[in-house]
Amino acid sequence: MGWENRERGGRYYTRSRKVDGRVVREYVGSGLIGELAARFDEAEREKRKIEAARVGLERTHVEAFVAPVVELCEVAEVLCHATLVDGGYRRYQGKWRRKRE
Amino acid sequence: MSNKLELSNETKAKLRELRILSDKAEAGEKGARRELRRAIRNSTPEVVAKASDIARKGYKILIGTAAGGDPMMEEALSARLDIMRAQIAGEDPTPLETLLTERVVSCWLLVQLLEALTSAQLQTGEHMKDKRVPDSFLKVILKWQESAQRRYLSAIRELAQVRKLQSGTRGIQYNTQINLRSE
Numbered sequence: 001m002g003w004e005n006r007e008r009g010g011r012y013y014t015r016s017r018k019v020d021g022r023v024v025r026e027y028v029g030s031g032l033i034g035e036l037a038a039r040f041d042e043a044e045r046e047k048r049k050i051e052a053a054r055v056g057l058e059r060t061h062v063e064a065f066v067a068p069v070v071e072l073c074e075v076a077e078v079l080c081h082a083t084l085v086d087g088g089y090r091r092y093q094g095k096w097r098r099k100r101e
Numbered sequence: 102m103s104n105k106l107e108l109s110n111e112t113k114a115k116l117r118e119l120r121i122l123s124d125k126a127e128a129g130e131k132g133a134r135r136e137l138r139r140a141i142r143n144s145t146p147e148v149v150a151k152a153s154d155i156a157r158k159g160y161k162i163l164i165g166t167a168a169g170g171d172p173m174m175e176e177a178l179s180a181r182l183d184i185m186r187a188q189i190a191g192e193d194p195t196p197l198e199t200l201l202t203e204r205v206v207s208c209w210l211l212v213q214l215l216e217a218l219t220s221a222q223l224q225t226g227e228h229m230k231d232k233r234v235p236d237s238f239l240k241v242i243l244k245w246q247e248s249a250q251r252r253y254l255s256a257i258r259e260l261a262q263v264r265k266l267q268s269g270t271r272g273i274q275y276n277t278q279i280n281l282r283s284e
Contacts, residue, residue: 051235054234055234055235055238058234058238059238059241061166062215062218062242062245064162065159065162065163065166065211065214066211066245066249068155068156068158068159068162068207069159069163069207069208069211069249069252070252071108071152071155071159072152072155072156072159072203072204072207073204073207073208073252073256074116075108075116075148075151075152075155075200076152076200076201076203076204076256076259077259078116078119078120078123079119079141079145079148079149079152079197079200080197080201080259080262080263081119081120081123082119082120082122082123082137082140082141083141083197083263083266084262084263084266085123085126085127085134085137086123086126086134086137086138086141087266087267089262089266090127091127096262
């Protein structure tokens with residue numbers, strides 16, 4: 001995305017975007033049209049950056065309260081597994097069954 | 102927000118040992134079950150204590166988030182969790198039952214919180230204009246919610262399993278008949 005310098009002089013504003021996995025360049029224009037499009041794109045990029053930062057913060061916040069529960073679950077699973085195996089159980093197709101002696 | 106709730110390396114090593122021995126014993130390796138029993142006896146009190154510590158810190162974060170800074174709400178939630186814990190653990194729980202109870206209660210609270218988050222995101226109206234997260238992130242929250250729900254159900258199932266094992270009795274099946282035909 002950006003300005004291209006033409007051989008005959010002058011600048012031309014272009015946008016690149018992906019269509020079906022291929023990069024397609026869209027020629028927007030020169031002069032005022034190009035300038036407006038460039039400013040609009042710049043503002044959009046800024047908006048996306050702010051949005052990404054906000055999502056990053058939200059994500060950290062959610063991860064902060066999910067993480068201890070996940071950790072607790074993992075510890076409990078290990079202890080539970082050990083206790084059940086010790087008690088003569090074994091997993092059969094994801095379910096605990098008592099082992100035949 | 103700080104997220105330093107990790108277990109110590111020593112506790113992690115003990116958990117690793119338990120996991121390896123359980124797998125060996127489950128696979129029927131000779132002598133592994135005896136080793137496992139010894140490891141459980143040696144590690145359980147410490148591991149349960151450390152995990153309870155994590156659970157306590159986790160509650161603090163979960164309650165703080167759910168209450169949104171409202172001290173009344175924090176107190177109410179805290180009291181609700183105490184009641185739940187007492188009801189689920191019952192009288193004189195073993196250390197493992199205590200840990201599994203903490204897990205059930207934590208997972209329940211996490212499920213509630215994630216459900217509240219998603220339903221807030223699915224609301225419509227002007228007041229949501231600046232609070233809405235992108236769909237990609239909403240998908241992430243939904244995945245977390247699904248996983249929390251799975252963990253919650255598995256926590257209940259495992260607690261029941263351990264109780265059944267510890268009581269040494271077979272599972273009891275309740276059959277309830279519901280008559281749908283009107284008189």
